Amino acid sequence: MGAAAYKGDETTGFQSPAQDHVEAVPDLAELLELRRPQRYAVRVKGEGLRKRGIHGGDILVVNTDAEPRSGKVCVAFVHGDVVLAVLTERDGQWWLEPSNDTPHPVSDETEVWAMIAALVRTDV
Amino acid sequence: MFGLIDGSNFYVSCERAFNPTLNGKPVIVLSNNDGCAIARSAEAKALGIKMGEVWHFSKRKPEYRDVIAKSSNYALYGDMSRRVFEVLSDHFARVEPYSIDEMFLDLTAFARVDYCRRVRERVRQITKIPTCVGIGPTKTLAKLANKHAKMATGVSDFSDIDTRREAFATMPIDEIWGVGRANQTKLNDLGIFTVEQFAKPRAQRQRRSWKSVRKKEFNRLHLARTMVDCHRPGMVSQTIPPTIPATVYIRSSSEAQTGRDSLRRQLEAAQRYADEHRLLIVETIIDEAVSAFSGHHLTKGRLGQFIRRVEDRAIAMPHVLICESLDRLNRQAPLDALAPFIGLINGGVTLVTLADRQRFTRESMGEDGGLRLLGSLIDMFRAHEESAIKSQRVRAAWERKRREADVRKLTKTCPAWLRLTPDRSRFEFVNERADIVRLIFNETALGVGKGSIAARLNDAGVPPFRGKNGWHATYIQKLLSSDAALGIYQPHTMEGGRRVPASHLLGLTEAAAELDVVRGQGSLALRRFPGRRRAP
Numbered sequence: 001m002g003a004a005a006y007k008g009d010e011t012t013g014f015q016s017p018a019q020d021h022v023e024a025v026p027d028l029a030e031l032l033e034l035r036r037p038q039r040y041a042v043r044v045k046g047e048g049l050r051k052r053g054i055h056g057g058d059i060l061v062v063n064t065d066a067e068p069r070s071g072k073v074c075v076a077f078v079h080g081d082v083v084l085a086v087l088t089e090r091d092g093q094w095w096l097e098p099s100n101d102t103p104h105p106v107s108d109e110t111e112v113w114a115m116i117a118a119l120v121r122t123d124v
Numbered sequence: 125m126f127g128l129i130d131g132s133n134f135y136v137s138c139e140r141a142f143n144p145t146l147n148g149k150p151v152i153v154l155s156n157n158d159g160c161a162i163a164r165s166a167e168a169k170a171l172g173i174k175m176g177e178v179w180h181f182s183k184r185k186p187e188y189r190d191v192i193a194k195s196s197n198y199a200l201y202g203d204m205s206r207r208v209f210e211v212l213s214d215h216f217a218r219v220e221p222y223s224i225d226e227m228f229l230d231l232t233a234f235a236r237v238d239y240c241r242r243v244r245e246r247v248r249q250i251t252k253i254p255t256c257v258g259i260g261p262t263k264t265l266a267k268l269a270n271k272h273a274k275m276a277t278g279v280s281d282f283s284d285i286d287t288r289r290e291a292f293a294t295m296p297i298d299e300i301w302g303v304g305r306a307n308q309t310k311l312n313d314l315g316i317f318t319v320e321q322f323a324k325p326r327a328q329r330q331r332r333s334w335k336s337v338r339k340k341e342f343n344r345l346h347l348a349r350t351m352v353d354c355h356r357p358g359m360v361s362q363t364i365p366p367t368i369p370a371t372v373y374i375r376s377s378s379e380a381q382t383g384r385d386s387l388r389r390q391l392e393a394a395q396r397y398a399d400e401h402r403l404l405i406v407e408t409i410i411d412e413a414v415s416a417f418s419g420h421h422l423t424k425g426r427l428g429q430f431i432r433r434v435e436d437r438a439i440a441m442p443h444v445l446i447c448e449s450l451d452r453l454n455r456q457a458p459l460d461a462l463a464p465f466i467g468l469i470n471g472g473v474t475l476v477t478l479a480d481r482q483r484f485t486r487e488s489m490g491e492d493g494g495l496r497l498l499g500s501l502i503d504m505f506r507a508h509e510e511s512a513i514k515s516q517r518v519r520a521a522w523e524r525k526r527r528e529a530d531v532r533k534l535t536k537t538c539p540a541w542l543r544l545t546p547d548r549s550r551f552e553f554v555n556e557r558a559d560i561v562r563l564i565f566n567e568t569a570l571g572v573g574k575g576s577i578a579a580r581l582n583d584a585g586v587p588p589f590r591g592k593n594g595w596h597a598t599y600i601q602k603l604l605s606s607d608a609a610l611g612i613y614q615p616h617t618m619e620g621g622r623r624v625p626a627s628h629l630l631g632l633t634e635a636a637a638e639l640d641v642v643r644g645q646g647s648l649a650l651r652r653f654p655g656r657r658r659a660p
Contacts, residue, residue, distance in 0.1 A: 037211045037251065082144065
């Protein structure tokens, strides 16, 4: 079919009073800044961070260029695993707190991969 | 100055970006259908896995036991390449992708090594891809420096002569862009092994022995050598491009305009401006025969594509759009004209008009409280009005000419065997030429071929109507198939972009009646015997 985009300016009967007010469909890629190189979309497996409002199946938009902040959720590499963890700072030492594991100090063995920037839930 | 940045073991690095279990292990990426190894991590290279090694032959070797082989995932690599490109575009005025993992950078305006190190870290942070940067006054040298960077600290600057000299002493010649395996063997036979030897063949004797390399290859190698050995100052300055990329927009609304001066004039003026302001023209958009009056160039023409690319942020800023004047950009009704104009400015484009040497940028528009914006609006309004008036006038003029066609002929243009009488009231014969036309038609009717007619005319020394190269079958064909000899000239008007025949035929009728040619018979004969046929 390939329907043309509706602009409201080609009515056959009456001129649409909304003609000059028709807006484009909201562009989520734009809103979530998915076109920027530091933004990655990742899907959550498991319910570990439910207490932070992150459910299994959610899509997280993460930012690899964001400042690490204490108390924020991040994607991290811990001993070869990719995990969601809460990043915390205590007395100058940074810790990664995965939901199902003991806290790990941020060191050469671990890597903060990206900070969570936005969340998209498709099955509410 | 050029830079070449490339992702180290790019496909493997892309896989590693998302999979920490691959770090520190020998990893290879296989080609389509898992055939050959096409990317190898440093660990895999150390094990001796060759580029292109057929994996199902060698995977059972005991030393390859721990190798992790990944199928290729081009969607991922393409996306990562985009991310690298975009990070680079935020830092350099011009980024030129050379392959999926290599991009040339325009380093003219940047403090080189430190800046490149910073950018390299940014790329690593954002895309997780490790990279190396080579810097050089030519692309060949930048590529060579990039090879050197892999062995050194990640960034090598070959614009520095000492660095270059030191590196050249040990680099093998096959690292040079343009020297392949075949040439390498030949050059090795001549005793040339290092880049240093290649760049400066010391003795005349050596130079002579180069001649054993085939001519074509010699030229190619010579070029490669010039690019490597750029000590001459002229060479260097020629290879340094200006800083800011620019697009030239040229619109010609009719063929007559395009064919003549307008196009050339606009191009020259743009080039002059670019030279004066150190802009590099990266693209020239020519919208031929698209009218800006109706706005077609925005919907159909290539300016529309350019505006969309600006909106999609597909064009790295800063970017300059050069056009002759605002009316070149647009002659639509001013309100419609404003939207694309604002779109371009808002997208970060600097718009330059050559006629009045104005620069429009987002910043400059705000400077004087919108006064300049008002000025541009007035310009556009004037352009639209002019167009409307011109369009009206031209149409009226031709109407009048057609009405008077029987009295005054429209134009001097007519078939070669006619000419316009001095009072412009009618066409008359050029007698000797009319005879030739009659002859051609008669011969054809008798079944003589076009080639034979041309040959006979040439043999008889008959001068052609045009040019100096004698008669040719194609011209005879044109004459025979043209309606002009029958006296038909069909004027057209343009309606809604289509050619529509005007109400009446004009022009040559009386002249044709006099010519009295038998076109019907002629073409009949042509059709019946399409092959070669001589007169009986």
